[in-house]
Amino acid sequence: MxxxxxxxxxxxxxxxxxxxxxxxxxxxxxxxxxxxxxxxxxxxxxxxxxxxxxxxxxxxxxxxxxxxxxxxxxxxxxxxxxxxxxxxxxxxxxxxxxxxxxxxxxxxxxxxxxxxxFIEGDTLQQELDNQGAFTENQIISLLKDLLPVLYFVHKHKVIHRDIKPENIIRRASDNKLVIVDFGASKQVQRTSMSVAGTVIGSAEYCAPEQAMGKPQYGSDLYSLGVTCLYLLTQVSPSYLYDPLESQWVWREHLNGNQVSDKLGEILERLVETVFKKRYQSVAEVWADLQRYYGKQIIIKNPKNIIPNTAKKITNTTPPAVTQKFEFDIVTVNSKGREINRRRGQAECIIEDLGNGVTLEMVLIPGGTFTMGAPSGEAGSSYAERPQHRVTIKPFLMGKYPVTQAQWRQVASFPKLQRDLSLDPSYFKGLNLPVEKVFWYDVMEWCDRLSKRIGKPYRLPSEAEWEYAARAGTTSPFHVGDTLTTDLANYDGNHTYSSGPKGAYREQTTPVGQFQHANAFGLYDIHGNVWEWCADPWHDSYNGAPSDGRVWDVGNDNRYQLRIAINSSRIAINSLGKTERRVLRGGSWYDYPDNCRCAYRYGADPDFLFYNNGFRVAL
CATH class of the missing domain: 3.30.200.20 (Phosphorylase Kinase; domain 1)
Structure with a gap:
């Protein structure tokens, strides 16, 4: 039909x-x-x-x-x-x-x-009609499921303005609650938070300030609280508040349904009509929920389920948001012509770094791959051999190289060992990758991030980087047998295999500008900026570990690298001993053969140039 x-x-x-x-x-x-x-x-x-x-x-x-x-x-x-x-x-x-x-x-x-x-499932209104009033455990489960979603919405400076049972669907495939109908939602501008606007939203669930045309983030929390009261009582919210006494009377309508003082306290503060007395953020609600029900609340992380105590959550933001995302995966032939395009899907967690800055970390599945390049691969060298099998455990890796906005935000966190410049990059732009960063500075940045978030952020090992870059492929590039400047940012005056010449942009490009990813969901793997790894430099893979860990013994650090810029290219001089570190991926400044998945480069950790950046692992 x-x-x-x-x-x-x-x-x-x-x-x-x-x-x-x-x-x-x-x-x-x-x-x-x-x-x-x-x-x-x-x-x-x-x-x-x-x-x-x-x-x-x-x-x-x-x-x-x-x-x-x-x-x-x-x-x-x-x-x-x-x-x-x-x-x-x-x-x-x-x-x-x-x-x-x-x-x-x-x-x-x-x-x-x-x-x-299309979200297949019943709304909470339909559940209420079919199954009757919700229990306390169901309300706790509802809050646990919806608060991280609402946190995500508010983090993007959006107020939904119409939270109610009809706009919450329990998805049939996984029983997750899904918030729908953003037609009434409002994008928040800092300068207009106190300016009266159009009154939108369902009257019974509408916070007093929203009814006056001044919605706040707390207005959504009010609507969520009223939704909970309605689900507990099955009585219209209009009858749950006594305007003559200026108080909620929902307990009188529980009809035998048991609600503890702990949950009651949370609900009462959610539906507080005086805005300043109400919860001001999702984080505050989450902290109380953890304080009262910490042993009952579990948060999924990419590997397992971790119980969270009140101590862990009280002084931090809500848990990182987990989401699935889709992307295009492109394959080209040796002439650079697209021969296949398909859709891929991956899962990532989104960490809130503060001030509207987030960090997206993609789940990289474990597996075994062949590391290095065969002798017949054009542009390859002794440093990329012998090829060897490496088994990698699951881990998380940055969806993009770290941006200048992310660098600035974390660099503003309290110092641990080293001072960090808030703006080290030569090319300026908040969404451009950070560059001109020492390896030691990157380690300090990771330590500050780890302390703030409470997770061990770090640089990837060299093996993890190549495994993640290849994403199951064995060709020189994850896109195939050559590279084009439609797919990556490098010196397009030079070609690889039978590929075409292209643009030479002479600077970095915003992360994610190229609208395709590898099969794991990582962007900007080839070109743009070199990416620091944790490993010391080795001249070859002789004796390399097979488990993907950082290879921190038996270094081949016989030379110190110094940079001399001439009219065309970088000249490398051998000037003494140092602890070189590995860089991967090539950059905007490099020929395409340096952007191959297997290409390795060793540099002084104090090496400073405007094509060196990084992405983080966890």
Missing amino acids: SQCLNPDCLHINPEGCNFCQKCGSKLRLVERYYAKSILGQGGFGRTFLAVDDFKPSKPPCVIKQFLPQAQGTATLEKAAQLFDQEAQRLELLGKHSQIPELLAYFTADNRQYLIQE
């Missing part, structure tokens, strides 16, 4: 029709999406259950059609603006595994549409 999208028709058509049998309208949006049935209707339009006809599995999706019922130019413009903002916010937030992903946004037949991930 195909549902006509013409708002004046909405005829149900038999399967296989391309045009509505009643009004003649096209049934497929952008020749790809077609509606199956109406899911719901609100003030700004309709929502349809739909199918993505472009994908072989014909997966379900959701079509949101902008169709405001209000009249008047100003009202329509405001509604259109809100719909457009919802698309922008979904693109920003939708990569979180518990927020629907935005799949497309476009205009067709003079109407706005957005296509969104």
